[in-house]
Amino acid sequence: MTALLEARNLKKHFKLAAKWPFSTPPKLHAVDGVDLVINAGEAVGLVGESGCGKSTLSRLVSRLLDPTEGQLLLEGEDIGRLSTARFARSEQRRLIQMVFQDPTESLNPLFSAFDLIADPARMLLPRAGKAELRRRVEAAAQAVNLPLALLERLPHQLSGGQKARVGIARAIVVEPRLLVLDEPTSALDVSVQATVLQLLDQLRRERGIALLFVSHDLNVVRLLCSQIVVMYLGQVVERGPSTEIYANPAHPYTRALLSAIPTLRPGKLERIKLEGDPLSPISPSSTQCRFCGRCPIERAQCRTSMPALRELAPGRQVRCHFAEEALTGLPAAV
Numbered sequence: 001m002t003a004l005l006e007a008r009n010l011k012k013h014f015k016l017a018a019k020w021p022f023s024t025p026p027k028l029h030a031v032d033g034v035d036l037v038i039n040a041g042e043a044v045g046l047v048g049e050s051g052c053g054k055s056t057l058s059r060l061v062s063r064l065l066d067p068t069e070g071q072l073l074l075e076g077e078d079i080g081r082l083s084t085a086r087f088a089r090s091e092q093r094r095l096i097q098m099v100f101q102d103p104t105e106s107l108n109p110l111f112s113a114f115d116l117i118a119d120p121a122r123m124l125l126p127r128a129g130k131a132e133l134r135r136r137v138e139a140a141a142q143a144v145n146l147p148l149a150l151l152e153r154l155p156h157q158l159s160g161g162q163k164a165r166v167g168i169a170r171a172i173v174v175e176p177r178l179l180v181l182d183e184p185t186s187a188l189d190v191s192v193q194a195t196v197l198q199l200l201d202q203l204r205r206e207r208g209i210a211l212l213f214v215s216h217d218l219n220v221v222r223l224l225c226s227q228i229v230v231m232y233l234g235q236v237v238e239r240g241p242s243t244e245i246y247a248n249p250a251h252p253y254t255r256a257l258l259s260a261i262p263t264l265r266p267g268k269l270e271r272i273k274l275e276g277d278p279l280s281p282i283s284p285s286s287t288q289c290r291f292c293g294r295c296p297i298e299r300a301q302c303r304t305s306m307p308a309l310r311e312l313a314p315g316r317q318v319r320c321h322f323a324e325e326a327l328t329g330l331p332a333a334v
Contacts, residue, residue, distance in 0.1 A: 002076045004210050005061065005096075005178055007036040010070035010080070012056050016282065026283045030056040032234035033070070035309070038178065043204055043211040045225030045242065047218060047257065051281070052231040054214045055182055061212060062098045062180045063087045075177075094124040094174035101183040103163035107155040114151040117141065117169045124174050140169040144199055161192040165199070172203065178210045179203075185220060197224055218261050222246055230254050233281050233290040236309060240316035250318040252295050272296070289321070297322050 012031040018024065031053045038044050046054050059065045060072065063084055072080035074092060087093060097120070100106035107116055117137045121128060128136065141148055144165040155163055164184065171179055181200070185193040201224060203209050215221050221228065221242070228245045230238040230253065238251040249255045252272075259272040276293040284290060289302040301321055309319045 003037045003073070004040045004042075004075060005036075005038045006071075006073040007034055007061065008071040008073070010034045010036070010057070010060060010072060011068045012053075012060055012065060013068045029234045029281050029284055031060060031067075032284075034231075034234075034236055036061075036229065036236070038210050038212060040177065040210055041204060041208040042227060043201070043213060043225040044227045044229060045221035046212060046214045046229050046231065047216070047221055048231035049257075050216075051233075051278075053234040054231055057231070058098070058180050058182050058212060058214050061178075062096055063093075064098070094120075095177045097171035097174065097176040097179055099167050099171050099179060099181045099184045101186055103160065103167045104155065106167060107163060109155050112152050112154060113141075113146070113158065113166050116155070116166055117151075117173050120170055121173050136173050137169075140173040141165075143172060143203065144169045160188050161195060164188060164192070164196050168196075168199065168203075172207075172209070176209065178212065180212045180214070182214045183216065184213075186215070186217070193220065200224065218257065230257070233279060233284065235290055235319060236317075237291070237319045238317065240313075244313075244316060250312055250316070250323040251320050252297055253291055289319075291320075297325055 010031060011029075011033055013027040013029050016026045016028060018026075034057060046057065048054055056065065060067055063079060063082075066084055067080050070080065071078050074095060079087060079092060082090065111119070114137055117140055118133055121133055121136050137151070138148055141151060146162065146165040146169060150158065150162060155166070158166065167184070185196050188196065197220065200211060204211055211224070213221060213225055225242050228239060228242045229236055230245075230251065232253050238245065238249065238254045245254065246258065249258055256272040256274050274294045274296075279290055279293060286306055287304060289295070289307055292298060292302055295302065299322065305321070307319050307321045309317050312318045312323055
């Protein structure tokens with residue numbers, strides 16, 4: 001079975017200014033050799049601290065950035081070889097749509113809700129007539145439970161939850177196969193977040209739309225996603241089924257992340273505090289683990305050998321020389 005979207009050794013390096021004339025410019029390794037598989041109708045959560053490369057990876061998947069290296073396959077066809085400009089004019093553009101973090105900032109304040117939703121359809125479905133366009137917009141609005149009476153309103157006349165629904169309707173109006181969601185609930189109240197998450201899960205189940213959900217909120221990811229991908233300094237350090245990772249994380253960084261989730265459950269073990277400073281993502285060493293200097297189970301081997309992303313169990317992968325020790329030698333995170 002061919003995956004809906006597959007990334008193979010995907011990299012994005014940004015050149016920086018050279019420190020001295022005629023010297024080799026350093027590179028910021030924002031995404032550094034990521035492999036990712038998303039199947040149709042699957043919800044994949046992408047988590048990690050700020051600066052780990054989540055947003056850059058989501059923009060690569062959305063084809064808003066050109067990769068430095070690697071392949072990006074959409075239903076078996078390499079779309080990474082197309083420039084962003086060429087991909088924007090291709091028929092495949094409508095198959096991958098993005099929902100941005102702040103609905104207020106991502107909506108044109110001069111457009112009505114109808115025009116905001118219709119805009120992608122006008123660009124990506126140029127043969128659609130006015131009647132077809134209105135049908136699509138109204139169907140998308142109804143799919144996200146946005147009253148049709150609100151379609152003539154401007155963004156400032158809508159609530160935060162209504163603007164979030166406009167953003168989702170705008171993404172699904174062209175019938176995509178994959179939605180890339182970059183922190184779509186972070187700007188919303190908790191009560192509104194729950195409603196939006198239920199809506200996204202409903203769209204996934206009823207329409208078979210796959211979701212790549214980028215978030216800092218691990219509780220939100222836990223509710224929505226069946227698969228979890230954990231990133232640290234541009235690399236995937238752990239991935240697998242969400243139930244297994246939340247129950248027993250294998251990478252020390254994942255354990256520290258999960259230990260920070262607030263809970264009222266009695267008996268929760270003390271939060272794992274990471275000492276030291278993170279390594280620089282600028283021209284990082286290829287012969288040491290990126291988690292060196294912060295890892296509570298660090299050994300000499302970690303400073304001389306980069307761990308590979310290896311299979312720990314069927315469907316479970318981890319980038320750590322001593323993952324088995326992490327499973328048993330550190331306090332449980334959840």
